[in-house]
Amino acid sequence: MIELRIAENKQYLETEKGERFFYLADTVWSAFTNATLEEWNDYLSYRKTQGFNVLQINILQQWDASDTDVDMKPFAYKEDGSFDFNKRNDAYFERAEKMVAMAVEKGFVPALVLLWCNYVPETWGSEISNINNMPFELVEDYVKYVDGKFSKYNPIYLVSGDTDFPTELATSYYSLALNTIKQLSPQCLTTLHIRGRLTEIPDELLHSNKLDFYMFQSGHNIQFQNTSYTLAEEFSNKPVKRPALNSEPCYEQMGYSRNIYGRFSRFDVRKAAWQSLLSGAEAGVTYGAHGIWSWHKQEKGFGLVGEAFDKPYDWRDAVKFEGAWDYAFAKKIFHLFNLNELKPLKIVMKSTEEIRVASSKDASRIAIYLPVNTTLKLDTILEDYDFTIIDLEHRRFGEASVTIEDNITTIGMHSFDSDVVIIGEKRR
Incomplete structure (x- = not known):
C-alpha cells in the first residue's frame, strides 16, 4: 500500500x-x-x-x-x-x-x-x-x-x-x-x-x-x-x-x-x-x-x-x-530524464504561447513541448547542452540540429510529423 x-x-x-x-x-x-x-x-x-x-x-x-x-x-x-x-x-x-x-x-x-x-x-x-x-x-x-x-x-x-x-x-x-x-x-x-x-x-x-x-x-x-x-x-x-x-x-x-x-x-x-x-x-x-x-x-x-x-x-x-x-x-x-523541480521559462522567440518550456532548478535539464513543427529560436545560449527530440506520436527518439549565433539558440525543424518534446541535458 x-x-x-x-x-x-x-x-x-x-x-x-x-x-x-x-x-x-x-x-x-x-x-x-x-x-x-x-x-x-x-x-x-x-x-x-x-x-x-x-x-x-x-x-x-x-x-x-x-x-x-x-x-x-x-x-x-x-x-x-x-x-x-x-x-x-x-x-x-x-x-x-x-x-x-x-x-x-x-x-x-x-x-x-x-x-x-x-x-x-x-x-x-x-x-x-x-x-x-x-x-x-x-x-x-x-x-x-x-x-x-x-x-x-x-x-x-x-x-x-x-x-x-x-x-x-x-x-x-x-x-x-x-x-x-x-x-x-x-x-x-x-x-x-x-x-x-x-x-x-x-x-x-x-x-x-x-x-x-x-x-x-x-x-x-x-x-x-x-x-x-x-x-x-x-x-x-x-x-x-x-x-x-x-x-x-x-x-x-x-x-x-x-x-x-x-x-x-x-x-x-x-x-x-x-x-x-x-x-x-x-x-x-x-x-x-x-x-x-x-x-x-x-x-x-x-x-x-x-x-x-x-x-x-x-x-x-x-x-x-x-x-x-x-x-x-x-x-x-x-x-x-529526471525532470524535477521545473521552472517555466519565457524564452521562445515566436508569437505563440502554445510552445512551452521549463528547466530544472539547477538548470541541468531543459524541456520544450513543440506542438507543431517549426524552426525554434530560443533567447538564450544553450551551447553546453545535448538535445534529444522525442516523437510523441510514435514514441521515437531522434537527434536535434542545434546552432548558436548572436546569443540565440536555434533548433532546426525535425523530421517527425506530429508534436515532440525536446530535452536538453547539460554536459558535465
Whole structure:
C-alpha cells in the first residue's frame, strides 16, 4: 500500500521513502455504480500494465453516468426519485470498499470524491439538478462513515467534485468535509476538484492547513484549451504554494462541451497534458477516455446532463484508446530524464504561447513541448547542452540540429510529423 506525502519543495508528491511520485490518474468517476467486479478486475489489470498509479472515483453516484444494469445505489430512494440520505445502503459501500481494496492490491492509489457539486446546494451543479442536495446536518456523519470504509487504504480525498464556490453555504459544506476527513485521517492527502477554467478558491479553503495540493481542470470546451497552460501558471503561483496538477484535461474522444460538433483527438489530449506539465503543474496529470469515466456500454443510454457531451464509446473500446499510452509515456519521460523541480521559462522567440518550456532548478535539464513543427529560436545560449527530440506520436527518439549565433539558440525543424518534446541535458 502506497503512502503519499507532499515533497518539501511543494511541487510534487512523494512516497514515504522520499521517492518522487508522478501522479498519473485515470478518470473512472462512475465505477462504483456501473462496473461489475469482473469488469473492474480486467480494467485494473490493463491500466496497471500501462503504468497508471491513481484512479479518480466518485464515492456517490455520478450525476451524468451512463445507464447500467448494476443495481447498486448509495442511498434508498424517496417517492419523488431523490435519495433519502437518512437511509444509507451499506451493501453499496461494502461493494465500493471491495473495489478499492482490489485497486490497492494492484498498486493503485484511490482518489475518492467526497461531494460532487450536485450534492451541494447553490453550486452550478445544484442549479441544474438540486433533487439530491445532501442536508448540511448529515455531512459530518457521512464523511465519518466514508472514513471508516476507505481511509485504511490511504486514499487521496477529492473533497469536492467539479465544483464552484458561489456562496458561503456551498463553501461551508466543503470546509466541513475537509476539516472532518483531515481530523479523522490526517495521513490521507486532500485536494479540491474544481469546475473547469475556475481559478478562485475561497480564502477559507485556500489558506487551510488541511488542504494538501491543487487540482484544476482545463476541461472540455474547445474554445478554452489554452487553459491547460494558463491555469497551470495560475495555480503554481498561488499565494499558498502547493503542488498542482491538471485533474481533468480534455478526454480522448469526448464530444466538445455544449453539444458542439467534434471530438477531442489523441493529439488534443496529449497537448493538454504536456502544456500543463511544463507550465507549473508538474505534480502529474489525469487522463480521461470518453466511455471510461461514465462506464458506458454500447446498448445503454447516456444522459446529457451538465455540459452535454456527445455519446461515449463502449468502455471496452475506450480503455484501448492510444492516448492512455501517451500519458504513460509522459510519466516515463519525466523519470527517464529526471525532470524535477521545473521552472517555466519565457524564452521562445515566436508569437505563440502554445510552445512551452521549463528547466530544472539547477538548470541541468531543459524541456520544450513543440506542438507543431517549426524552426525554434530560443533567447538564450544553450551551447553546453545535448538535445534529444522525442516523437510523441510514435514514441521515437531522434537527434536535434542545434546552432548558436548572436546569443540565440536555434533548433532546426525535425523530421517527425506530429508534436515532440525536446530535452536538453547539460554536459558535465
